[in-house]
Amino acid sequence: MNQPKLSIIISCYNDPFVKEAIMSAFNQTYPLKEIILVDDGSNSETKAIINSFKDKIDVLITQNNKGQSVARNNGIKKASGHYILNLDSDDFFENDFSQKAIDKFENDKAIKIVTCKAKRFNELGKIDIFTPRGGDIEKFLFANSAMGSSMFRRDDWSKSDGYEEELPILGFEDWEFYIQLLKNGGYAYVIDEVLFHYRIRENSTTARIKHIKQEKFKHIVLKHEELYKNNFESFVINLFQRINEEEFQKNRNLDRTEYRIGKVVLTPLRFIKRFFK
Structure with missing residues (x-):
């Protein structure tokens, strides 16, 4: 049986850590692979x-800044592999992740995504170990249940709309793409090992889009309207859970000692300000 080829796609924009991602891809023990980097x-x-590591890169694509989704799609279009592994330019995998992931795919055709446990870290060191939930489409309706850097089949990407190129304004393009992969069946498998290292940075996309999380969720729901209609009861339950959680956080903030002290101090100042208007 012929061994399937793996294409590792690294999209990069102004990232001093890209050398770690390139070496992570290059050092994967799976033998039949290509590395595609999209600058x-x-x-x-x-x-x-990037230029100093060009001997480790099989295909280098240079484009004007168009966002991560466009970069990923353009990289996958050039890929010749049966499997695709996306790798963000500031993260890295353990060397044996690809081999273990492909073994899972080859043994279970129902698997659409392979992900794993991740060590989250920053400039100070380890933060925690994160375990994605994985599972079928129901596990992905209300939150992403796989890491953004995961493996999938190129054919499944071809049958989907790919990474949505309008959503990067809101973020969570990984989540929306996984919904596309799973909405007609299959599941995401989580390898029960820490094989991925996820860097947390203050200026990351995830950090920048926290304040518009409801907008991005609305975008996904409206795009997959029929899917959420078919899961209407779960959708309503989740919606009210979100409302209750927000109310709880709001009330907790109002009860904080700092808030009460601040209110005492600011109330007379606000009165004086209104008086002199």
Whole structure:
């Protein structure tokens, strides 16, 4: 039986850590692989890093800055592999992840996504170990249940709309893409090992879009209207859970000592301000 080829896609924009991602891809023990790096309009410093590792890269795509989804889709279009592994340019995998992931795919055709446990870390060191839930489409309706850097089949990407190129404004393009992969069946498998290292940065996309999380969720629901209609009861239950959680957080903030002290101090100042208007 012929061994299936793996294409590892690294999209990069102004990232000094890209060298770690390139070496992570290069050091994967799975033998039949190609590394495709998409330089999404990076600055000269990042281009210099990429250039210094070009002997480790099989295909280098250079484009103007168009966002991560466009970069990923363009990388996958050039891929010749049966399997696709997306790798963000500031993260890295353990060397044996690809081999273990492909073994899972080859033994179970119902698997659409392979992910794993992740060590989350920042400049100070380890934060925690995160375990995605995995599972079928029901596990993905209200939250992403796989890491953004995961493996899937190229054919499944071809049958979908790919990574949505309008959603990066809101973030969570990984989540929406996984919904596409799973809405007609199959499931995401979680390898029960810490094989991925996820870097937390203050200026990351995830950090920047926290304040518009309801907008991005609304976007996904409206795009997959029939899917959520078919799961209407679960949708309503989740919606009210979100409302209750927000009310709880709001009330907890109102009860904080700092808030009460601040209210005492600011109330007379606000009165004086109104008086002199």
